[in-house]
Amino acid sequence: MLNSIEAQGLGKTFSSRSATVEAVADLSFEVAPGEAVGLIGPNGAGKTTTMRMLATLENPSAGRARVAGHDLRRDPRGVRRSIGLVAQSGGTRPTATARDELVLQARLYRLPAVGQRVRAMVEAFALEEVLDRPTHTLSGGQRRRLDLAIGLIHAPGVIFLDEPTAALDPPSRLDLWEHLRALRRRSGATIVLSTHHLDEAEALCDRILVLDRGRLIAQDSPAGLKQQLGRDLVVVDLGPDAARARAVALGLNGVRTVNVGEGELRIGCENTDALVPELVLALGRAGIAVRGLRSEHPSLDDVFLELTGRPPVGTASVTQPEEMV
Structure with a gap:
């Protein structure tokens, strides 16, 4: 069976004066x-640019790709007919009703039985x-949910979701997760x-x-990525001595990774x-007092920190904002 997406050497360069x-x-x-599949990375990592290239909204500077069996460069219309895209900011008109937006999208795709398709998405x-409410009156x-319904009304085989729960409160995020799981089923x-x-990413994705x-530095299932840090983590509360204790921990047998953060060591072992x-x-011999200690399983946050050296949410670069890249 053919892959839904195949990308080879894909690249994008933005130039200015x-x-x-x-x-x-x-x-x-x-x-x-x-x-x-989930794309994760710090701000400016290239997630949005990758998605925009695969959705034909940006022309690649290098490489090639096929999406839903269509060549990205040779058959962009075929790609667009086969995909659904839900962008970060959505695309609804503030004064239009939800019904108006769904009907418009169905007609743009020339779908038969527009009313039936709208009712199915509703x-x-x-x-x-x-x-029948204007979209500007809707909650986040x-x-x-309306953005998803609009992007999926033509039943695409490949769906791109760019930050689908950005700016949502926790209950709304969980609600949207359930809708996405139901969509997959x-x-x-x-x-x-x-x-x-x-x-x-862990809750919704088979692979990350x-x-x-701008470069792919790791890919695996969520469980596979966490196993890279060892079977378990030891978290040691050390206060101001955490940085000095890192060298001590690295010298011990069975230690695979050591990360320092906010007065504690996180040791993969x-x-x-x-x-x-x-x-x-070993810490006692080095004169370093342990204020607390616990063991836990590694999280994707630990994987992210180990791979990138940065916490999951970074600070956007001035020259490479996340909206662009």
């Missing part, structure tokens, strides 16, 4: 039919109560989503691509039971 920015470089990956995304969660569509919420500075007493003794 003052600077040239390589937003995406030598990006190669595949997405199988029905797979849900039911799927629980839009009955807001159907309602507006995102119902349609079997291939989904590519970008997100800063690592719990979201980690991007940093092979065997928690064997490491803890040895670690406490």
Whole structure:
């Protein structure tokens, strides 16, 4: 069976009078039919640019790709007919009603039985109560559900979701997650989503691509990425001595990774039971007092910090804002 997405050496460079920015470089990956893949990375990592290239909104500077069986350069219309795109900011008109927007989108795609298709999307995304309200009166969660319904009304085989829950409160995020899970069960569509919420990527995605500075630096299932840090984590509360304690921890057997953050060490290890007493003794010999200690399983936040050296949500660059790249 053909892959839903195949990208080989994909790249994008933005140039201006003052600077040239390589937003995406030598990006190669595949997405199988029905797979849900997450793009994660710091601000400026190239997530949005990657998605915009695959959706034919940006012309690649290098490389090639096929989406839903259509060549990105040779058949962009075929790509656009086969995909659904839900952008970060949506695309509804403030004074139009939800019904107006759904009908318009159905007609733009020349769908038969427009009314029937609109009713199906209203039911799927629980839009009955807001159907005749202007979109500017909708809550954030309602507006995102409408964005999804608009982007999916033509039943695309490949769906791109750019920060689908950005700016939503926690209950609205969880509600939207349930709608996305139901969508996968119902349609079997291939989904590519970008997100800063690592719990979201873990909850919704079969595989995660980690991007940093425009390059793919890791890809695996959420469980596979976490296993890279060892089976367990030991978290040691050390206050101001955390940075000095890092060298001590790195010298112990079974330690795979050590990260310092906010007065604590997060140590990826092979065997928690064997490491803890040895670690406490080694820190004591170095004159470093342990204020607290616990063991836990590694999270995607730990993977992200280890791979990129930065926390999950970074600060956007002046020359390479996330809206562009």
